[in-house]
Amino acid sequence: MNDETKIRILQEEIASLKMELKRKEKQLHELRFNKNLKSPCSEDLNTEEIARYSRQMLIPDIGVRGQISLKQSKVLVVGTGGLGCPAALYLAAAGVGEITLIDNDEVDLTNLHRQILHTELDLGIKKVLSAFDTLTSINSNVKIVPVHMHADGTSLQKFLEDNKFTVVIDGTDNVATRYLLNDLCVINDIPLVSGSALQMEGQLTVYNFNKGPCYRCLFPVPPPPETVTSCGDGGVLGVVPGIIGVLEALEAIKIITGISGVLSGRLLIFDGSEATFHNVKLRNKNNNCEVCGIAPIITEPIDYEQFCGAKAHDKVENINILNSDENVDVTDFSHKFKNNQLLLDVRPELEYQMCHLPNSLNIPFSSIQKCKDLNDLETEIMEKCSNEGSCVYVICRRGNDSQRAVCQLKEKFSSLPVKFINIKGGLHAYSKLIDPSFPVY
Amino acid sequence: MSELPITIGFGGGAELLFDNKKNHPVSLPVKDKAWKIGDLIFWIKDNLLKERPDLFIQDDSVRPGILVLVNDTDWELVDTVNYEIQPNDKIVFISTLHGG
Numbered sequence: 222m223n224d225e226t227k228i229r230i231l232q233e234e235i236a237s238l239k240m241e242l243k244r245k246e247k248q249l250h251e252l253r254f255n256k257n258l259k260s261p262c263s264e265d266l267n268t269e270e271i272a273r274y275s276r277q278m279l280i281p282d283i284g285v286r287g288q289i290s291l292k293q294s295k296v297l298v299v300g301t302g303g304l305g306c307p308a309a310l311y312l313a314a315a316g317v318g319e320i321t322l323i324d325n326d327e328v329d330l331t332n333l334h335r336q337i338l339h340t341e342l343d344l345g346i347k348k349v350l351s352a353f354d355t356l357t358s359i360n361s362n363v364k365i366v367p368v369h370m371h372a373d374g375t376s377l378q379k380f381l382e383d384n385k386f387t388v389v390i391d392g393t394d395n396v397a398t399r400y401l402l403n404d405l406c407v408i409n410d411i412p413l414v415s416g417s418a419l420q421m422e423g424q425l426t427v428y429n430f431n432k433g434p435c436y437r438c439l440f441p442v443p444p445p446p447e448t449v450t451s452c453g454d455g456g457v458l459g460v461v462p463g464i465i466g467v468l469e470a471l472e473a474i475k476i477i478t479g480i481s482g483v484l485s486g487r488l489l490i491f492d493g494s495e496a497t498f499h500n501v502k503l504r505n506k507n508n509n510c511e512v513c514g515i516a517p518i519i520t521e522p523i524d525y526e527q528f529c530g531a532k533a534h535d536k537v538e539n540i541n542i543l544n545s546d547e548n549v550d551v552t553d554f555s556h557k558f559k560n561n562q563l564l565l566d567v568r569p570e571l572e573y574q575m576c577h578l579p580n581s582l583n584i585p586f587s588s589i590q591k592c593k594d595l596n597d598l599e600t601e602i603m604e605k606c607s608n609e610g611s612c613v614y615v616i617c618r619r620g621n622d623s624q625r626a627v628c629q630l631k632e633k634f635s636s637l638p639v640k641f642i643n644i645k646g647g648l649h650a651y652s653k654l655i656d657p658s659f660p661v662y
Numbered sequence: 663m664s665e666l667p668i669t670i671g672f673g674g675g676a677e678l679l680f681d682n683k684k685n686h687p688v689s690l691p692v693k694d695k696a697w698k699i700g701d702l703i704f705w706i707k708d709n710l711l712k713e714r715p716d717l718f719i720q721d722d723s724v725r726p727g728i729l730v731l732v733n734d735t736d737w738e739l740v741d742t743v744n745y746e747i748q749p750n751d752k753i754v755f756i757s758t759l760h761g762g
């Protein structure tokens with residue numbers, strides 16, 4: 222029996238054991254918490270709820286009234302990643318009546334350092350289902366609605382029409398979806414709590430609340446796609462989206478319970494490396510805004526991928542810019558490559574330090590673009606590629622930058638008798654097809 | 663007139679274009695007219711920017727997606743490029759983040 226079959230059988234066994242476990246947990250829960258016990262002093266909250274939420278109801282700003290508002294509210298969390306997980310966690314614990322989760326991704330090993338609703342056992346399953354399990358186990362009073370879908374204009378618009386959400390939480394990872402959520406929240410008149418995080422920094426604000434500005438008031442023109450960095454490329458420290466996601470939950474609770482001081486018209490900038498929070502005053506709502514202004518032009522969702530010039534996800538799009546004789550697939554490469562040949566790894570230095578193939582030379586693509594360290598490369602080429610027709614293999618993470626590098630290198634070294642060959646699919650393909658012990662990240 | 667001491671800050675990844683340094687205390691040289699942020703953007707381009715001006719400047723202003731803050735206030739509230747820089751102002755250029 223191969224490992225894949227073993228994994229599948231075990232997953233099925235665990236799934237059926239989980240069903241059994243859930244049945245017994247439900248029995249225990251019902252014996253422990255009698256949901257039918259009407260409290261003698263409240264119409265709206267039962268005995269268990271009063272005890273459970275007592276610590277937050279003791280805050281004058283919340284009180285019984287605020288707790289009832291939370292129970293009657295419906296929150297939409299778009300994205301169950303680094304921001305959506307901590308946000309949903311605290312909203313569920315606080316007793317929000319209904320939380321809808323939208324995400325079309327599955328749990329991946331690279332998610333677990335920050336997406337804290339998912340566990341090792343959830344790898345490969347839909348994020349919304351994994352989040353559903355965790356949230357329900359923390360507070361079974363809350364109705365969790367898991368929706369496995371991509372947040373596109375048509376489906377999301379229908380969704381917002383059918384449900385009257387009190388607040389929407391933006392936990393997405395790309396510019397196109399951020400504009401989409403903004404426009405839909407304006408059109409449907411719902412406050413949008415918007416957070417973002419990268420590396421050691423986070424940003425947080427509330428759009429479309431109490432005559433405050435919307436995302437388009439601030440950014441009528443989307444950023445050039447080449448200036449947008451994803452967590453998969455730039456990296457992110459798990460606690461940073463954790464902090465921002467928790468603050469998103471706080472803003473949502475304030476909006477729901479009517480606490481003043483909502484972060485509207487202001488931007489909170491968190492710098493984890495310096496442990497600073499900057500609270501800056503933003504511009505007013507723009508009366509000429511295309512979506513929230515006096516005479517809006519955008520009254521229904523537009524094509525956001527076209528508007529932003531970028532896809533509505535944070536995955537990398539593969540390119541194919543070389544002639545077929547400038548490419549080699551990983552299988553051919555692994556047969557052909559000899560130790561006396563030159564293997565050039567063009568990933569950033571930090572990625573090279575995490576993992577690399579033996580006998581490879583690291584010159585990042587960014588250096589090649591700036592013609593930096595090319596003397597080192599020329600020396601290596603002169604040393605290793607003395608024979609007529611020898612080649613330099615070029616590799617990167619997924620096989621895109623290596624193609625760009627080949628394009629530049631063949632021009633820069635056109636005088637040398639050497640051919641630059643791109644390794645198709647990069648180290649991802651190498652790990653998948655040749656050596657699974659090479660880490661995929 | 664004398665030199666104009668200010669602090670220029672970069673954040674949200676914009677610092678990558680400036681040697682990865684977030685804070686730059688500088689003294690702007692004497693000039694016969696008042697220093698406006700519009701002038702400062704070009705001064706930054708000529709004196710601080712290490713690479714890729716297109717990732718910072720577009721059409722005589724900052725590129726879309728960069729928020730300019732004058733003493734913790736959005737520059738839209740102080741007449742953007744026309745704001746007259748005062749001694750000891752802190753002017754921050756922050757790139758918006760999109761990850762989650």
Ligand SMILES: [Zn+2]
Binds near residue numbers: 435437507511514
């Ligand atoms: Zn607007």
